[in-house]
Amino acid sequence: MSAEGTKALGAKLSGPGRALDSLPAALGLFALSVLAGLLTVARIAAEGMGASSVAPLLITLIAGTSALVRLAARDGWPGRIATPLLFGLLLLWAWEVVVTAFQVPRVLLPAPSAIADALGRSWPTLAADFRQTFVRSVIPGYAMGCGAGFLVAIAIDRSPFLQRGLLPLGSLVSAMPIVGIAPIMVMWFGFDWQSKAAVVVVMTFFPMLVNTLAGLAAAGSMERDLMRSYAAGYLQTLARLRLPNALPFIFNALKLNSTLALIGAIVAEFFGTPIVGMGFRISTEVARMNVDVVWATIAVAALAGSASYGLIALVERGTTFWHPSFRK
Amino acid sequence: MTAAAIPAATRRAVPRWLAEGRALPVAAVLAVLLVVWYAASVWLNEPQSREQLDRAGAPWTAADLVAHAWSMERPVLPAPHQIGVELYESVLNRPIDSRRSLVYHAQVTLSATLAGFAIGVALGILLAIGIVHLRTLDRSLMPWIIASQTIPILAIAPMVVVVLGNLGFTGLLPKAVISGYLSFFPVTIGMVKGLRSPDPLQLDLMRTYSADRAQVFAKLRWPAAVGFLFPSLKVAIALALVGAIVAELPTGAQAGLGARLLTGSYYGQTVQIWAALLMASFLAMLVVGAVGLAERAAVRLRGGRL
Incomplete structure (x- = not known):
């Protein structure tokens, strides 16, 4: 209509x-x-x-x-x-x-009420899965991946040669199906959370690197000249001018990565886990035809994903309130 | 470092395209990567190699150890040339319709990717058109479209495959649905931005011509949006490929690069996993490059600008 x-x-x-x-x-x-x-x-x-x-x-x-x-x-x-x-x-x-x-048969599509029921019924399992996947794999991996991407970006920012070499490769890697490294990481780091965190580190590293580099280049030449006329050193220019200017780009990467990290950890669990974790729950309950529990797990994952995205967006609002995109 | 900081001598010694282009830095970074890779493969494979050489009994030197580490059958990290050999073998030395040919698996994944991409682009453009023209749709749908991307969509891939399988759809369609779901989002966002990009003056001009909505769309909004479409399409097709690969993982798919990854991980065939991974990356470059070519063609059709 x-x-x-x-x-x-x-x-x-x-x-x-x-x-x-x-x-x-x-x-x-x-x-x-x-x-x-x-x-x-x-x-x-x-x-x-x-x-x-x-x-x-x-x-x-x-x-x-x-x-x-x-x-x-x-x-x-x-x-x-x-x-x-x-x-x-x-x-x-x-x-x-x-x-x-x-x-409609439950196996095909359970009703929202059935999903809510499953959520209440298997709450302890789901909470344990959440702890394993989100708290133990996603958060450390996310912190390490984003931190490493940020630090490497700052390090190679001083060398135009490395930048010209790494940026094309970085954007190439961003287009690649990185989740494919999950089986390799499971082989290297074992079935527990370490391998999942490793996948998350690799997945979040490149978006952060590319975005931070772009952000560090965002400060205009006028502002840089002004800092120079104040006799500001490299570190002062970085802290007072270039990092604040890079913040919108960095938050972009942080938001993008918050989704990528969850996907990476869940997909990595398809390749082997201890008997706990959201990816493990999804793959086993699908096999056992308990589709309502699967949907309940997805609901938990969706809530976790949206909540972390929203949290980052709130912090972004608080720290980059000056940016044109927030002007009324 | 600015141009002035480079000594004049080096500036003249190196040709301009080499000094300022990307070829040299990229080659340098790749070379470093290769060296690090070879070193890491020795470091990671060393314990196993040492054990196997000890078991063989004969005395061995460091050179033997390195050679062994680079030629193991199931290494922890295969050396680049091993992956190269595996790629060569499984791409060129097998009949294309054989199950052991990577080209066969790549083609299975590629067809799912393209089908999903088509679904995603059609859905994305339709949604964008609706959102731009109907305020109710914009206000009620847009927040949910954005929220849908904070959900780990890939997590529902196994279920979509199972549900559609129960309904009698197997093979290409479930994978294409997942690919489409992943790829519609960038298209919608890009197109909404693009369809809204004509400025008020241009819209007013269309109004003074008494153009109706369809005419404004065909003569102003759509041409303005094409420039936004292609970058979104590049992101979308890369996501479609990821979706197709992941959709092949959970259900024991018989063919495709995802299935190849899964069997590789079951049997510890690391070289096979890396070869499939490289093939997937190559496929990604191929499809993104194809979209780039289409973009160039579109630019040329328009007389050099979007």
């Missing part, structure tokens, strides 16, 4: 006047669609897809889409936060309704 179509439908429902375009009305429609959605799910769970669930289903859809259109038209938190939130809820709801109404 096009935006115009939805808008026309919304106008027809709200009758004459624009009273329903106010924020309370949009939020009311939001609440209405959530309530009707819950009712739909309860009905379908109780008696299957029948006449009694059609009305709440339609109400959810209509109230939901018109709330979406109204919220999206606003600035500030209703537009930026409530819209995606409602959209996500509607998506989850549609998933639940489709799976339960058409009785």
